[in-house]
Amino acid sequence: TVPVLSDGSFTRAHFVERWTSGMPVVVSNVDRRLQGRWHPEELSHDYGSEKVFPVDCETNEAVKKPWKAKEFFEYLQNPDVNKPVMKLKDWPPSKSFRTTFSDLFDGFLRSIPPSCQDIARVDGKFNLAAHxxxxxxxxxxxxxxxxxxxSKEHGDRHGxxxxHLDVTDAINLLPWCADRKSAAAVWHIFDANCAGDLRQFLHDTHPNLRSCDPIHSQCVYLSDDMLASLASQYGVRPWIIHQRYGQTVFIPAGCAHQVRNLQSAIKVACDFVSIQNLDRTLALLGEQRAHRLYNQGPEDVLQVHTLLWYAWLSTRSSNNVADQFDMDCSGGESIIWVSWTITDLITYLQTTTTCRAVSTRTQSHPMRPRHPCAPLYVQGFTL
Incomplete structure (x- = not known):
């Protein structure tokens, strides 16, 4: 079970301490500052004419003919328990959220707890992607x-x-559900260090997935019976979170997770790149690249080496900003150390003329002591 923090009752240091441990974090009462028109009727009024392609959660296939968003929002409020669970995934699919839903975008940013805004906001100074x-x-x-x-009537066979898992950290807010008095979604989040055992278990139970990565393929939802078998055979147990209205879930990079709605709900999510999980983000690049090459996986939208280059330029170009970063030590990891780590990585990028996978350690810079968290392994990092 993951302890639930209440918005306004914890400090930034408290959040960072938990975040550095590699555990997910749950924060409640973020709805107190939430702004925007998040109710299905309001979304239907504002965007009802948009064409959408709902996905059947049992088959994981989208409908052939588009629905109007208005139709989907009507179904969301009056679902048929005899029909499959339907969802809109990654909406809007191709347009910018900031452009399409500017008011909702601003409302979401304001809802992020102040104690972690500089880490999780899209413009937070400790969000490396913001640079x-x-x-x-x-x-x-x-x-x-x-x-x-x-609904609970659909059972636990299809989430x-x-x-799946992500190479970035993520924040997931639940701004609407049909019944605020009850939990809206159940999450199973696995420690990133358990990924190997989890893959082996899935290969054992799903022989058809042995030729691919069973996590990156996003083909499986673990039922309660499967979770029990996983625990008995490998000793692997997930953190279980029952997300309610007005709660935000922070998911660390590399933590495999799955979600099942217990009732109709709207969730909104954003990715970020934190200092605390940077080593894990880098280590996952090789996995994602291999999956793309052999299984037609999604393209690399993160461009992490370019992202780190801009973060390095940003922190080195402003003494004032660098001083602020250096004063803030997140679990022993100041951003100046991260800047030097990036310096080492950029030096490697500039001196490497061939494209190859590498496994390297950060080198101690002559002008600074070696950081206690070093060495930082960059495993499977492919240029």
């Missing part, structure tokens, strides 16, 4: 909405979101 050049090809890390029906 991307404004005229660069900035990666789209969200926001995105995930809207789905759901709303199947098991």
């Amino acid at each position: 991307y050049a404004k005229n660069g090809n900035t990666p789209d890390l969200g926001l995105k909405m995930y809207i789905a029906t759901g 709303t979101t199947r098991l």
